[in-house]
Amino acid sequence: xxxxxxxxxxxxxxxxxxxxxxxxxxxxxxxxxxxxxxxxxxxxxxxxxxxxxxxxxxxxxxxxxxxxxxxxxxxxxxxxxxxxxxxxxxxxxxxxxxxxxxxxxxxxxxxxxxxxxxxxxxxxxxxxxxxxxxxxxxxxxxxxxxxxxxxxxxxxxxxxxxxxxxxxxxxxxxxxxxxxxxxxxxxxxxxxxxxxxxxxxxxxxxxxxxxxxxxxxxxxxxxxxxxxxxxxxxxxxxxxxxxxxxxxxxxxxxxxxxxxxxxxxxxxxxxxxxxxxxxxxxxxxxxxxxxxxxxxxxxxxxxxxxxxxxxxxxxxxxxxxxxxxxxxxxxxxxxxxxxxxxxxxxxxxxxxxxxxx
Numbered sequence: 001x002x003x004x005x006x007x008x009x010x011x012x013x014x015x016x017x018x019x020x021x022x023x024x025x026x027x028x029x030x031x032x033x034x035x036x037x038x039x040x041x042x043x044x045x046x047x048x049x050x051x052x053x054x055x056x057x058x059x060x061x062x063x064x065x066x067x068x069x070x071x072x073x074x075x076x077x078x079x080x081x082x083x084x085x086x087x088x089x090x091x092x093x094x095x096x097x098x099x100x101x102x103x104x105x106x107x108x109x110x111x112x113x114x115x116x117x118x119x120x121x122x123x124x125x126x127x128x129x130x131x132x133x134x135x136x137x138x139x140x141x142x143x144x145x146x147x148x149x150x151x152x153x154x155x156x157x158x159x160x161x162x163x164x165x166x167x168x169x170x171x172x173x174x175x176x177x178x179x180x181x182x183x184x185x186x187x188x189x190x191x192x193x194x195x196x197x198x199x200x201x202x203x204x205x206x207x208x209x210x211x212x213x214x215x216x217x218x219x220x221x222x223x224x225x226x227x228x229x230x231x232x233x234x235x236x237x238x239x240x241x242x243x244x245x246x247x248x249x250x251x252x253x254x255x256x257x258x259x260x261x262x263x264x265x266x267x268x269x270x271x272x273x274x275x276x277x278x279x280x281x282x283x284x285x286x287x288x289x290x291x292x293x294x295x296x297x298x299x300x301x302x303x304x305x306x307x308x309x310x311x312x313x314x315x316x317x318x319x320x321x322x323x324x325x326x327x328x329x330x331x332x333x334x335x336x337x338x339x340x341x342x343x344x345x346x347x348x349x350x351x352x353x354x355x356x357x
Contacts, residue, residue: 095181126152140182192302203243252285256292
């Protein structure tokens with residue numbers, strides 16, 4: 001579900017209430033959005049299994065908050081023993097998340113046990129997560145194991161291990177061919193890690209038009225990285241024009257997020273627009289969506305979806321309007337004048353005409 005934030009406060013409140021009421025899950029975006037990463041459906045196309053159904057709702061067992069320490073320790077020992085045994089049972093439920101990233105449901109008992117163990121004993125969970133990440137058995141278990149590692153070991157060494165294991169997951173061909181919901185949710189770990197270290201892997205996955213769920217998951221991960229660290233990620237994309245081949249329109253959406261109130265981002269956007277190799281089609285896509293204030297709201301394994309409030313959007317729009325007016329008087333942008341006129345007209349509808357014009 002794509003939400004356009006450039007609207008009146010009432011609309012924003014309605015969106016907030018809608019999100020609170022029904023919840024949104026990334027899997028529907030990955031599986032049901034259009035080929036150009038546009039509108040999405042809220043339906044979930046999960047895979048059903050013929051197996052015994054367990055009456056589970058996000059966990060196998062939740063000791064009472066006022067339970068004794070011995071109860072907790074006994075439950076931890078039970079979970080560890082079951083995980084070590086390797087035994088598993090399918091639940092006939094989907095991989096779904098609570099707002100805090102914990103599981104509300106999962107397709108197997110082992111996945112739920114890992115999630116519960118993290119709540120009860122992060123150190124024990126970290127050991128079991130390391131065991132899971134040593135073998136390519138279950139992408140859904142890997143997703144929860146990566147979350148455990150991220151939350152239980154924040155050391156530099158832990159960070160390196162987390163990135164290395166995520167890279168292994170993203171590049172594991174058998175899981176790419178039939179991505180599970182948990183596999184797709186694991187792309188959020190890249191957003192949590194941040195930076196541009198995983199950009200070569202993510203841009204390669206975006207280019208895979210024959211694998212729609214993977215391509216869309218990678219697209220959204222990069223988009224959320226742009227929102228979190230715009231200067232670094234846009235600079236990377238500008239310096240690596242060989243990447244995103246065949247996905248130039250997706251790249252245009254990323255650059256349309258550049259914040260003109262930040263001088264560094266402004267320079268990056270100008271370099272992008274003035275690049276002689278930039279196609280007319282890509283320029284049209286960028287400027288028709290500029291400034292991009294669309295956001296995806298979702299429950300994620302580790303991160304919280306970021307948006308802008310109406311006041312901040314309007315502030316940026318006013319600054320962008322000033323910048324566009326400057327570009328329209330700069331002969332370097334003459335190739336773009338007709339399109340920039342369209343951007344100016346759109347922004348004036350949002351914030352009113354610039355009195356200095």
